Amino acid sequence: MAQAxxxxxIAVGLENQEALGAGLSVAHATPAEAEALPLVRAxxxxxxxxxxxxxxxxxxxxxxxxxRQAVADAGxxxxxxxxxxxxxxxxxxxxxAVVADLAAIERSTAIMIGLHSGLGVRxxxxxxxxxxxxxxxxxxxxxxxxxxxxxxxxxxxxxxTGIRTTGTVVGDQLRVDGEKVYVTNGGFAGCxxxxxxxxxxxxxRAHSLVFVxxxxxxxxxxxxxxxxxxxxxxxxxxxxxxxxxPQGMILxxxxxxxxxxxxxxxxxxxxxxxxxxxxARAALHLALSHVTSRQQFGKPIGxxxxxxxxxxxxxxxxxxxxxxxRWVGHALASGQxxxxxxxxxxxxxxxxxxxxxxxxxxxxxxxxFIEPTGVARLTRDCRITRIFEGANDVLLVRGxxxxxxxKPAPAPARLSLPGPLEREAKAWDxxxxxxxxxTASVRAxxxxxxxxxxxxxxxxxxxxxxxLAALGCLFRAQARxxxxxxxxxxxxxxxxxxxxxxxxxxxxxxxxxxxxxxxxQLYAPLSRITKEDPS
Amino acid sequence: MSxxxxxxxxxxxxxxxxxxKLDASKINTSDRLREDLGMDSLASLELLSCISDELDVxxxxxxxxxxxxxxxxxxxxxxxxxxxxxxxxxx
Ligand SMILES: Cc1cc2nc3c(=O)[nH]c(=O)nc-3n(C[C@H](O)[C@H](O)[C@H](O)COP(=O)(O)OP(=O)(O)OC[C@H]3O[C@@H](n4cnc5c(N)ncnc54)[C@H](O)[C@@H]3O)c2cc1C
Numbered sequence: 001m002a003q004a005x006x007x008x009x010i011a012v013g014l015e016n017q018e019a020l021g022a023g024l025s026v027a028h029a030t031p032a033e034a035e036a037l038p039l040v041r042a043x044x045x046x047x048x049x050x051x052x053x054x055x056x057x058x059x060x061x062x063x064x065x066x067x068r069q070a071v072a073d074a075g076x077x078x079x080x081x082x083x084x085x086x087x088x089x090x091x092x093x094x095x096x097a098v099v100a101d102l103a104a105i106e107r108s109t110a111i112m113i114g115l116h117s118g119l120g121v122r123x124x125x126x127x128x129x130x131x132x133x134x135x136x137x138x139x140x141x142x143x144x145x146x147x148x149x150x151x152x153x154x155x156x157x158x159x160x161t162g163i164r165t166t167g168t169v170v171g172d173q174l175r176v177d178g179e180k181v182y183v184t185n186g187g188f189a190g191c192x193x194x195x196x197x198x199x200x201x202x203x204x205r206a207h208s209l210v211f212v213x214x215x216x217x218x219x220x221x222x223x224x225x226x227x228x229x230x231x232x233x234x235x236x237x238x239x240x241x242x243x244x245x246p247q248g249m250i251l252x253x254x255x256x257x258x259x260x261x262x263x264x265x266x267x268x269x270x271x272x273x274x275x276x277x278x279x280a281r282a283a284l285h286l287a288l289s290h291v292t293s294r295q296q297f298g299k300p301i302g303x304x305x306x307x308x309x310x311x312x313x314x315x316x317x318x319x320x321x322x323x324x325x326r327w328v329g330h331a332l333a334s335g336q337x338x339x340x341x342x343x344x345x346x347x348x349x350x351x352x353x354x355x356x357x358x359x360x361x362x363x364x365x366x367x368x369f370i371e372p373t374g375v376a377r378l379t380r381d382c383r384i385t386r387i388f389e390g391a392n393d394v395l396l397v398r399g400x401x402x403x404x405x406x407k408p409a410p411a412p413a414r415l416s417l418p419g420p421l422e423r424e425a426k427a428w429d430x431x432x433x434x435x436x437x438x439t440a441s442v443r444a445x446x447x448x449x450x451x452x453x454x455x456x457x458x459x460x461x462x463x464x465x466x467x468l469a470a471l472g473c474l475f476r477a478q479a480r481x482x483x484x485x486x487x488x489x490x491x492x493x494x495x496x497x498x499x500x501x502x503x504x505x506x507x508x509x510x511x512x513x514x515x516x517x518x519x520x521q522l523y524a525p526l527s528r529i530t531k532e533d534p535s
Numbered sequence: 536m537s538x539x540x541x542x543x544x545x546x547x548x549x550x551x552x553x554x555x556k557l558d559a560s561k562i563n564t565s566d567r568l569r570e571d572l573g574m575d576s577l578a579s580l581e582l583l584s585c586i587s588d589e590l591d592v593x594x595x596x597x598x599x600x601x602x603x604x605x606x607x608x609x610x611x612x613x614x615x616x617x618x619x620x621x622x623x624x625x626x
Binding site (some may be wrong): 159160161197202203204205206207255256258259262397398401402404405406407408443446447448449450451452 | 555557561566567569570571572573574575576577578580581583584587588593594595596597598599600
C-alpha cells in the first residue's frame, strides 16, 4: 500500500534513552569514524581557514580556483562516497560535523561541499548502476567532476510536480529537454542530477532522476546569479536541449523521481542544517568576544542583563540546532527514517541561525551593520537557508500533514529522567499530553480537509518540532552532565515555544478567517487569486 | 480490487483530470497517485480533500495517507458511502 509512515517522532528513542543520549553527544556514528573524523576536521579547518578569505569571496562572488583545488586535493569531495569507490565513506553525521566546521569559516565553501556530498552524490550512491558508479566516482572523489542537483524550474519551485523538463525515450537513449534554474555548483559542476518528467517510463506524469554529465552535447550553462548572500556559491541556470544520454543514466527505478528527490533532500537538508550550525557558531563567537571587550556606561556591555539574555538565547538555539542535526545522523545510522527529522532540523536550524546572527548584529551595534566585522555577511549568508531545499512555510505545512497523517499511537510511555532534569522532563511530558489531545481533536474535526488549513498544519508542525528538539536536549544532557546548564535553558525555551504553538493551534482557524479577510481586501484590486475557504 | 464499474469512478477521474490538468481519457484507475500521476503527499491530500467535499464522505487523514491508486480512492469512497448510508438508515 502507501509509503510506510514514519514512527511517531516524539516517541522516537523513548525506548532506549541511553543510546540516544550518547548518540546525541558525539559527532560521529561509528568507532572507525571516531578515529578518522578528528583528523579530517582538523585538516579541513586548517586548510580552509588558511586559504579562504571570506570577505574577498563575498565581494568577488566566487570561490577561487586554488581553494577549490585545495579542498579537492584534501579529499573533501569524497566525504560521503563509499570507501570502495575511493571516498571517505563518512556517515551523514560525520559529514555534518565537517560541513559545520567549514561553514564557521566560509559559508560558500561549506555549501559547495555540502551540496556535492548530499544532493549531488547520494542519488548516485544509492540508485546508480554499478557501471555508472565505477565510471563516475573516481572523478567525483578527486573533485574533477563536482556534483549538483537540478530540480527547480522557473515555473516549478515549491511545487516540483509542475516541472516541465522532459526525458523522452529515443531508442536506447533518453533525450533531455528543459531549463533548470538556481543550480548550486552548476557553474563548475561536472554532472547534473536532473529531475525530469519521463512519460512512458511509469505513468503519464511520472518523473525520474537522470544523471547528465556536463560534456553532453546540448547542455548549456548560464551566467552566475548576483545574490544577497553565499555570494561565492555558484548558482546558474542550466539548459538541456536535446541532450542525449543512455537510458542507464536514469537513477534507480524510472517513474519514482519525486520520491527519490525527496529522499535525497533528507540528506541535503541535514547537511544544510549543519552549515547553519557552523554559521551560528561563528556569530556567537563574534558576539562573545565583542560583548566582553566593548565598554559602555563604564563596563563591558556583556555585563548588562539584556545582553546576557541575548547571549544565553543564542547559545540555547545553537544547542538545540546541534542536537537536532546529530539526531538525524543518529536516526539514519540506527536505520530509522529521517524524512521528518531532517525537515525539522532544516526548519529549526535555518531559523535559529538567522536569529543568532541577528542578535549578534544587535549586540555589535553600528559595527554589526558595517561589513568589515563580518556579522553582516554571516546574516546575509544564512538568509537563503529558510528558502532553498524547501521554503520553511511549505515544509511546515508538509510537516504538519505528516504528523496528523500518522495513525494515532497508543498512549506512549511516560518520559522518565530521574536526576537533575526531572522537572523539565515532567514539564515535557505534560506538554506532550496536551499535544496528543490537541492533534486528536484536529484529526476528528477536520479529517483530510485539514490540508486546507495551513495555519493549523504549521502550528502542529512547530509544536511537534519544539517538543522534539526539547526531548533531544534532555537526552543529550543526560549523557553530558557538563552541558546541564545550557541544556536546561535550551529546554525551557523550547517548552515555552511548544506551549505558544499549542496556543496558536487552538486559535488557528479563527486566525485564518481574520488573515483571509484582510488579505482579500488587499488583493481585491490586484489579482485573480482563487478564494480558499478557511471556515 | 477494481472499481471500474463503480459510479464513483467517473467523478473521481474527472476531479483528478481537473486538478492535474490532464485528459480524463488518459487516466487509468490503476494509476498510482505518486508514481504514475506525479503527485507528492500534499497534492494527493488536496485531491482527497476535494473528493471528500464533492462526494460528501468523511476521510480521515491517516486513511488518506494509505490510498495509493485511484482504484483505492474509489473503493474507499464506495465503502465509506455505504457505511454512512447504513448508519443513516439505522438511525
Ligand atoms: C542560492 C540558491 C541556490 C539554490 N540551489 C538549488 C539547487 O541546487 N537545486 C535546485 O533544484 N534548486 C535550487 N534552488 C531553488 C530553491 O530550492 C527554490 O528557490 C525553493 O525551493 C523555493 O522555490 P521558489 O523560489 O520557486 O519559491 P516559490 O515556490 O515561488 O515560493 C515563494 C514563497 O511562496 C510561499 N509558498 C509557496 N507555496 C506555498 C504553499 N504550498 N504553502 C504556503 N506557502 C507557499 C512561501 O512563502 C515561499 O517562500 C536554489 C535557490 C537559491 C536562491
